[in-house]
Amino acid sequence: MDINRERLMNDLKDLGAIGYIEGEGASRMAYSQAFFQGRDLVKARMEAAGLSTAIDAVGNLTGLLPSATGKSKKKIAIGSHIDTVPKGGIYDGALGVLAAIEVIRVLRENGYANDHPIEVIAFNEEEGNVIGGTFGSKAFAGAPLEGSMIQPMGRQNISEADFASCKRPAEDYLAYLEYHIEQGGILEASQKTIGIVQGIFGILRYRARVTGMANHAGSTPMSLRDDALEKTCCVITDLMDRVRASGDTMVCTVGTMALQPGAVNVIPGQTEFIIELRDKTMPGMYQVIEELCAQWEEKGLSLEPYITQPETLCDSQLCALAQETAQALKLPYMKMYSGAGHDLINASFLMPALLLFIPSRSGISHHMDEYSSPEDIRAGAHVLLELLKKIDKGRFKHED
Ligand SMILES: [Zn+2]
Structure with a gap:
């Protein structure tokens, strides 16, 4: 059994053409006309592959292949x-x-008798440009509704009851x-083809403020200044040094900053910026922040946490099965972590989960130059196919 590479590439091109503008890229933001057109295409391909489809109240599309043998009621979701x-x-x-639809087609063409029902899920609004990041999978997993989502949900005629109705039983x-x-x-x-993701980085964000003293830019000698921006530069350099010293996985970004009062002839009296830290576990990040505060609090730094998103761990048994699969297929693989968030974060609240990666050329994404080679695409789908069969035939035991 193997993936039909051309068929999968054609599907990618067909969906990719919807909302695509030459020289710009693909724009299929959730709830846009192009999105619905794209979802119609995916739904039609699901049905042609023999899946029975459904769309929930937030717009997640699912396609179900019932168990052929009737041995289990528990679904495997892809x-x-x-x-x-x-x-x-x-x-x-x-x-x-x-790729999930292609896997189903290959299974059926080969007369594979699945023990478990298999559900293909096309989540809606993962990107978060309309309502909020991973909105569709949050509803699917029954994650708490975030206040910032309510107004934009209203604009799409989605009520809180609609959101709640999407929750699936674990x-x-x-x-x-x-x-x-x-x-x-x-x-x-x-130079690896398959990434077996052990987990998704946790995220900490702080609103940071450094206070100095605003004063005249001409009549205040350097020796009498308390320049908030100058101090901030030292704080950020110190922060980055601490992050680099902590190991090679933690990343840190200061991507926004505002100066008060913000005039060319006034020494900055205050800076406000956001510190974002990501790492595979949380304690190292808390330690960096603690040390930073110890060093700078008395000199005017204050921090207020506003986002704490714990790391997500992929299931270790599934990771081991994926590793075994990649080895059997003689594909070069590596274990790694994901710095970017995915629907898997929410899915993992419901069930054990695994994330598989293939290379992105030059690491580019969210851009029209995003590219993965057809051979890598096929290889990853092949791992998905073989892994699914292992899980379906009892190689994965779910301990409740
Ligand atoms: Zn994505």
Whole structure:
């Protein structure tokens, strides 16, 4: 059994053409006309593959292949998303959904008798440009509704009851598999075809403020200044040094800053900026922040946490099975972490989950130059196919 590479590539091109503008990329933001057109295409391909389809109240599309042998009621879910960022690429999300459909086609063509029902999921609004990041899978997993989502939900005629109605029961599911492009350059640089993702980085964000003293830019000598921006530069340099010293996985970004009062002839009296940290576990990040505060608090730094998103761990048994699968297929693979968030974060609240990556050329994503080679695409789908069969035939035991 193997993936039909041309058929999968054609699906990617067909979906990718919807909302695509030459020189710009693909724009299929959730709830847009192009999104609905794309979802219609995916739904039709699901049905042609023999799946019975359904769409829930937030717009997640599912396609179900019932168990052929009737041996189990627990579904194996394979999914990703089919919305895009504005002017995005054609692989992000779409790959995981279309490869899942291709896997079903291959299983059926080969007369495979599945013990478990298999559900292909095309999540909606993963990108978060319309309502909020991973909105569709949040509803699917029954994650708490975030206040910032309510107004934009209203604009799409989605009520809180609609959101709640999408929650699936955990006991219906055995495992979730997501196949996605890496969106970074680690696999390419390491010359590996398959990334077996051990987990998704946790995120900490703080609103930071450094206070100094605003004063006249001409009449205040350097020795009498308390320049908030100058101090901020030292704070950020110190922060980055601490992050680099902490190991090679933690990343840190200061991507926005505002100065008060913000005039060319006034020494900055205050800076406000956001510190974002990501790492595979949380304690190292908390330690960096603690040390930073100890060093700078008395000199005017204050921090207020506003986003704490714990790391997500992929299921270790599924990771081991994926490793075994890649080895058997003689594909170069590596274990890695994902710095980007995915629908898997929510799916993993419901069931054990695994994320598989293939290389993104030059690490580019969310851009029309996003590209993964047809051979890598086939290889990843092949791993998905063989892994699914292992799980289906009892190689994965779900301990409740
Ligand atoms: Zn994605």
